[in-house]
Amino acid sequence: MRSILPSVGAVALCLVAGSASANSTGISGRSGKQSVSCTASGCHGGGGSTPTVTLEGPTALTAGQTGSYSLIITGGPGAKAGLNVATGGVDGATLTAGAGTKVVNGELTHSLPKAFASGAPVRFDFSLVAPATNGTLKVFAAGNSVNGDTKETGDAHANATLDVVITGGKDPVAPEEEGGGCSATSGAPLVMGAVLAMLAARRRRAV
Template identity: 60%
Template sequence: MRSFLPSLRVAGVMAACLVSGSAFAYATGQTGYSGKDSAMTCASSGCHTLAGATAPTVTIDGPSSLAPGQTGNYALIIRGGPAARGGFNVAVDGSGTLNAGAGSKKVAGEITHTGPKVFANGEVRFDFSLVAPATGTTLTLFGAGNSVNGNANETGDASATTTLKVKVGDGGSSGNGGEDDGGGCSATGGVPLLGAALMLLGARLRRRGA
């Protein structure tokens, strides 16, 4: 039984990574490491360390604004790094709803890969969609991408994170546009009010002089 404990510790560490060559269960995706929680990323977990590898660039491609209730199509794109295979994790704050695309799955409201995807033409893309809420707000998409060398070892791999702001409708503003709330004299209303006050004062003075 004692000899089994180190294996459990290794499996626990590997669970913190997006793609693992030696622990096949975690090659099918992992959530919670998108960067939404800044303390929980592949880089901070200690897995898939650079070890001389160049960090990839990770971007989220898609519309930066949506109408309330609209569905937008997005892709997380990984370029560079070891660039043999890639995996990803995407999360959203607020009340947006994520849906998985081909080669991806939805777990606990987040999106991750169903299996490592091979790089093609220097990049790997993971498609997904975002359904905007029914009211105006500003959402943030959080994405992590892992570029691995596929050598069945976590060392020599590299990851990076990115974000994308998505404005829904008016972006959650109050919608009053900074207009006067009626509590004071506006530029257009001040003159009539002043004229009325002068007329009233003049009428009183005339009555006193009569």
């Protein structure tokens, strides 16, 4: 009987390789919005020097306006860089990919890692369409700096956020209170007024 162990080993190798390949071409859910870091992606275990990550772009937009933004990664292991960007705070914002990036699950990530050139920072450009609702939109970003050896160790990431004030749109709708929007305190004067009116009518009839 032939052993199935070589076949099982080959399948396992393909699964691991597929996972690593998927992460090298970008991943969502690691921007810091969900409190999950790049070291939890199954591809980067940390251990490298921490890079500096900054977000640049307008801090105020009108509803529906498009703003141009950049995520800049400086330092760290410094061979290649990747990113994940997401938005929160106000629903309805749209991220649009720039060169070397793509949109996955409504978030922005790299298509392939971008190489550092002679120690210069890596820059990922993208755009954002402001939502229709007024408020403070928060942009969450994670920048990864890796040593390029395809191993988990020796890589590092850092996070950045940017607040963008949205105006010129509709105001957010306040959540309705339980019980159809009428609280007990607001209904009490109405009930008391009805009782007093009934008592006054009885007194008039008695007279």
